[in-house]
Amino acid sequence: MTPGWLLLVAGLGMLIGMVSAFRAKRVWLAATITSAVAALAAAAWVLKAGATWVGRTTLAIGGEPIHLQLDGLSAFFLALLALLGGAGSLYAMAYWTDQQHPVSATSGRAWWNVLLLNMGLVLIVANGLHFLIVWELFTVSAYFLITRERHRREVRAAGWLYLAASHAGTLCLFAFFACLAAHTGNWELGSMRERMELAPLFWLALAGFGLKAGLFPLHIWLPSAHANAPSHVSAILSGVAIKMGIYGLVRFSGWLPVPDLAGWVVAGLGVLSAVLGVAFALGQHDLKRLLAYHSVENIGIILIGLGFAMMAAANGHAAWGQLALAGGLLHVWNHGLFKALLFLGAGSVLHATGTREMSRLGGLWRSMPWTAGLFTLGAVAISGLPPLNGFVSEWLVFLGLFDALSARGATAGAAIPAAVLLGVTGALALACFVKVCGVVFLGLPRSKVAEQAHECGWPMRIPMIVLGTACVAIGLAPVLFWPAIVTASAAWQPFWSETAAPAPLLTLGAFHLVVAALAALAAFALWRRARHNGIRRTGTWDCGYAAPTPRMQYTAGSFAGIITGWFRWILRPERHARIPNEPFPAHAKFEEHTPETVLEHVIEPAGSLVMRVSTAVRRLQHGRLQAYILYLLIGLAALALVALMGGGK
């Protein structure tokens, strides 16, 4: 079957799913998963063959004939969408059940299909007008999925913030596509690199797609939206939806000429997002909010790769540019996989305990061994540690940066801080995920709910296992996925025709295999030796303190305290403490909360300023006729004055 038929099957499956979502949830699941498999097959076909599939009909929507195109780049993102969409659908069956959510589960399934269908269409339409339509549908359907629990106040607030921010971005995109159409004379999209007058449009695209991608400081909507959505929705939003912004940036920086500064700005924003994203993540004590901030960090890593690729393309350095781009693109997949895995893991913790507050959890490995193990796997991957996939993509970006160094010149000057800060980001992410895994899954339960937690069922476990396997596969055999990256980057920059995998990638894969095998062997050997010598169990050593309680364990806040102290200048944590100081101290408490600084210290003051000015202006409008006549007279007098002074020119 050709990609065209497969895509048709996928589209039909989504529509059937949409209709059957209300009555027959098994039909919905079957249709949605079939459609995901068909889309995955279409994407794999294009990525393997390296050919572009084009579909044109005379059927017109909005006066424009339908023009679909699945090239390497679209297929690369479509593959991720299909895998995560399928996994999320299965997870949703057990996570957001009709019994627990009688109203929101059924309509949620329908909106889920609208979201997946429109994200797929965003990837394959090649017409500006249709792009805007499906983009808007995708944005709005995500709003309805985020606000599944709209009886809760913070969910409504998160939804509104998302809607407002998304539409600010869509506004930029309207301007972008309208200017593009005005310059080219039609809405058709395609490669037009030679038309240099289009270059300044890139800034509009950067603002519009950047808002969707959630790069710093345009990320204000992201943490609350991703934290308050149901977990399978958070997974698809973090894994795929924000990648639509990346897709837009990669797509239009490949099709259109870009300004000279573009690469620098993108890389700079990438570094900023990476470091500050993880710094904000460290300050969080809400599990899902923390994961959401890590999306900002990983978008930053992707943008570092893209930014340096753009610099390389501008200067004609094919070799390291391709490495940086390959790293960035592979990180799109990797982040999608491990972030979805982590969100699904966080979802099953939330499902089992009913809380996202990390300081109320602890010791969950006893009751939830599968979730704990898979979440830790995702944590190793997201911290960029060998032998998993996160390291492979970060390593490719690093190689690009180090090769840029030997090219000297201005780009090398940019590569030094970028490489150092990428390393710092990795170390900060490691600190953050040691904190998460340690506080949530290890130690002793800090509350009743954590004690009474239960493992999730197989429908929730299987999607996590699938995603974890994908993380391991890319980590251990990165060479297998190299052709897909090459096809995608050839769609971005046709002149970079390097198709052979860089030799070290093969060695790295082999080394990762050795690491995995020997680590397992060492663990087994040490365990056996310990068993052989005899194991005695006793309480944890606490300096001889007689009555330790689980609440005395180190908390998430204290664990991150050193690092959040370094970033105090931007995190602006709010502290409420009552220090005991009487001879017989009675009450003491300490609270720390890291707000969304950009939102609370930049956007909200600006908003309230606008409100104040508007209120002041509104005083003119009060319904007194005499005053209105006075305004008219003043206006007429002013006009007469202008006419007299202007002298009839």
Add this chain to the structure above:
Amino acid sequence: MTTAFDILLRLLLWLLLAPLVPGIINKVKAWVAGRRGPPVLQLYYDLAKLWRKGVVLSTAVSPGHIAGTAVAWMALVLAALLLPAGPAGAPLAFRGDALLFVYLLALARFCTALAALDTGSAFEGMGAAREVSYAVLGEAAIITALIALSLQTGSVSLTTMLAPAAGAGAALLAAGLFAVLLAENCRVPFDDPNTHLELTMIHEVMVLDHSGPPLAAVLHGASLKLLMFSVLLVQAVLPAGELSPLTAACALAGSVLAVAVGVGLVESLLARLAFRRVPLLLTTAFLLCLFAALVSWRGGHL
């Protein structure tokens, strides 16, 4: 077959020589203090004893506690495979192995810190928090040192990067890397390996609940890491890759000995820093490496 034999032989050499370094450091400290001190081979005796001993495990720990310790040790051993030894080079060398080396050390840190949090002890949580926080600055310094070496040699493989002498920025690089060595291996002035006060420790407090063979793996891993950092520091400065094998071996052995003596002297003459001063010293190490990088940048141009 010969390569496999070669790899095994070198691995054995790394594993066997590693416990010597802490022995030398302790001997130097004893001499400075006018004591006789423990024998140089003390750590070997300790390891052999611990390997035979039973294990006392906390009731709170998961099966990941022992696994984490083992993975951390294995990550350090595999990192040793990537380090070159003079003109013989590394058993495994490819473009980008320098970054793999840094990230294998990070993997070891991840596993050690998680094994510490596994016990649920507040002290061990404190130690793990300090370890991963200060490592952020240490990582910045190491990456910058790699940038300095890469600027000079145009390579991202440790074997080529470490072969020539460090050039004009050698003193800066050596000072920066020495500070990182002290921090990463938890020596004075960052941490005191001999302290018995849990509140003030970093690395030692993370392993309070380890015993028997797992403790042996921790101690051996720590000594291996110390040896690796000494070898890295020495080769970053000396043109070890360009000497004849015999001279290189002697120079390498002599310099590692000198580093160990240096660590011992620092430990005898300095007091441990207050914790709030630690970031300052690590930032200084980072800046030293950064200046070394700038020197190699200019060196390439002039």
